[in-house]
Amino acid sequence: MNAPVTTTGVRAEPRRPGVRRRTSPRGALAAFLRGTAGAALLTLAFEVFARLELVDPRLLPPAGVILGEALRLLVDPAFLVEVWATLVAVLGGVALAAAIAVPLGVLIGSYRLAALGLTPIIDSLRSVPGIAIIPLLVLVMGQGVSMKVTIVAFVAVWPLLFNTVYGVRGVDPVAMETARAFRVPVHRTWWRVVLPSALPLVLTGLRLALATGLTVGIAAEIAVGTRDGVGYFILRASYAGFHADTVFAAVTLAGVLGYLMNGITVALTNRLVVWDGKGPS
Amino acid sequence: MTALQVSNLSKSYGEGNPALHNLSFEVREGELLSIVGPSGCGKTTLLKCVAGLVPATRGEVRVHGEEVSGVPEGLAVVFQDYGRSLFPWMKVGQNVEFPLETLRLPKAERQERVERSLAAVGLEGKHERYPWQLSGGMQQRVAIARALAYRPKVLLMDEPFASVDAQTRSGLEDLTRRVHLEFGMTILFVTHDIDESVYLADRLVVLRRSPGSVLAELVIELPRVRDQIVTKSLPAFVRQRSVVAQHIKDAS
Structure with a gap:
């Protein structure tokens, strides 16, 4: 199977305290300022380049125009409905993926036999590029939300599954032995020892799953002409002719959506995983 | 009455790799027995066999007359590696309470x-x-508290103070003596530290290594209530400490 995305769960390595250091308020402010400065610089460069009109401005509108259009879209119910449709599909798909991947990951991570039996199936399934099965799914499920949820779940299940497996395998054997020495039943050990211990990696999996899910969800909306979603909105704006500003604005906002989902997951991780880097496992 | 009986216990990890060979000893009810030996004499393996965490290759362990197969009831372990044995996602109180949930005790009793x-x-x-x-x-005191709350009849301690500084260590040794007298459970205390083994024990078993087996057994003649400075300067302490040290030296 592929390598874990972070090394938090790998126990053979010596402890590195403060793997994810908490930044001080001043550090956070500095990071924010640096980030803003970078974005501002990029926007300015884009603006200047577009104003040079080396490319037809109807195809490449200046940054200022795009930002204005993006702000207009943010309060436009017609756009927000599409954002909502995409969000429902992505969150639904990722939730479905998590419901499958986390229990399965615990099983595979805990039992050698499960790992041996399931690895060939998993390896062959995950070799299928998610986007390639969209036409098949459309044939079976139509172009509605259930197709989108399914395709998102199909691509989101892998990062969740592998990170859960590595998280579970990384559980400290002393912690497991402690639970066993106190005769804690297996199911309770899973809930109270294995899952919390694997949680940092599971949440990393969730972060990756949301990012991939959003990409593939929007791709599905564009590829097969669903009747809603941000992808559908972008596609329609592109076909309408000379609405490049709307297309760019929608794409930018899709990026912002991804950024927010990532940020929320990171915040959730910081809240839930107070112990990370503070103790073993 | 015998709380813990180890008879002809052997354990090997694979062919020709014996960790313990033909070990026999017993621990009486309410007694604190130290097991002392050089590193690599299979102390931890012995403790895991007693705890039912690993199966014996030959021989048997009986806890209160019942043969051990799997972790017996009424037994608790304090591991050396407290940092890994305590669950970092649980607060101190939750760590101590966690094993009690398995005992199906009412909430109020658990809290108490x-x-x-x-x-x-x-x-x-x-x-x-x-x-x-x-x-x-x-x-490590939290880990001890967790074991105490479980009210075990037999408490196993696996080099519990090997990774704390000397000052803290003396304090924890006295704590062990004190809770032993207060709670009255049987304690099997494994250590490689000769002073510690004598200071804590009612009785003591010296192990030799490769493979681990019983080298000597002695009854420690020290007052029940002990003091780091007073007890350790008693002639009896000094003498018995030398006896143990000599045994270990002869064996290696």
Whole structure:
């Protein structure tokens, strides 16, 4: 199977305290300022380049125009409905993926036999590029939300599954032995020892799953002409002719959506995983 | 009455790799027995066999007459590696309470036991802290409190103070003596430290290594209530400590 995305769960390595250091308020402010400065610089460069009109401005509108259009879209119910449709599909798909991947990951991570039996199936399934099965799914499920949820779940299940497996395998054997020495039943050990211990990696999996899910969800909306979603909105704006500003604005906002989902997951991780880097496992 | 009986215990990890060979000894009810031996003499393996965490290759272990197959009831373990044995996602109080949930005790009784055992190790009011917010010595006291709250009949301690500083270590040794007298359970205390083994024990078993087997057994003649400075300067302490040291030296 592929390598874990972070090394938090790998126990053979010596402890590195403060793997994810908490930044001080001043550090956070500095990071924010640096980030803003970078974005501002990029926007300015884009603006200047577009104003040079080396490319037809109807195809490449200046940054200022795009930002204005993006702000207009943010309060436009017609756009927000599409954002909502995409969000429902992505969150639904990722939730479905998590419901499958986390229990399965615990099983595979805990039992050698499960790992041996399931690895060939998993390896062959995950070799299928998610986007390639969209036409098949459309044939079976139509172009509605259930197709989108399914395709998102199909691509989101892998990062969740592998990170859960590595998280579970990384559980400290002393912690497991402690639970066993106190005769804690297996199911309770899973809930109270294995899952919390694997949680940092599971949440990393969730972060990756949301990012991939959003990409593939929007791709599905564009590829097969669903009747809603941000992808559908972008596609329609592109076909309408000379609405490049709307297309760019929608794409930018899709990026912002991804950024927010990532940020929320990171915040959730910081809240839930107070112990990370503070103790073993 | 015999609390713990080890008879002809052998354990090997694979062919020709014996860790323990033909070990026999017993621990009487309410007794604190030290097992001392050089590193690599299979002390930890012995303790895991007694705890039912690993199966014996030959021979048997009986806890209160019942042959051990799997972890017996009424037994608790304090591991050397407290940092890994305490669960970092649980607060101190939750760590102590966790094993009690398996005993299906009512909430009120669990709380009461948590209070009492944290008090017994001098950690009143630390429930809401996380283990990693405490010093190493305090963490090991949490692990001891967790074992105490479980009210085991037999308590196994696997080099519990090997990774704390000398000062803290003396304090924890006295704590062990004190809770032993207060709670009256049988304790099997494994260590490689000769002073510690004599200071704590009612009786003592010396192991030799490769493979681990019993080299000598002796009864420690020291007062029940002990003191780091007074006890350790008693002629009896000095003499018995030399006896143990000589045994270990002869064997290696």
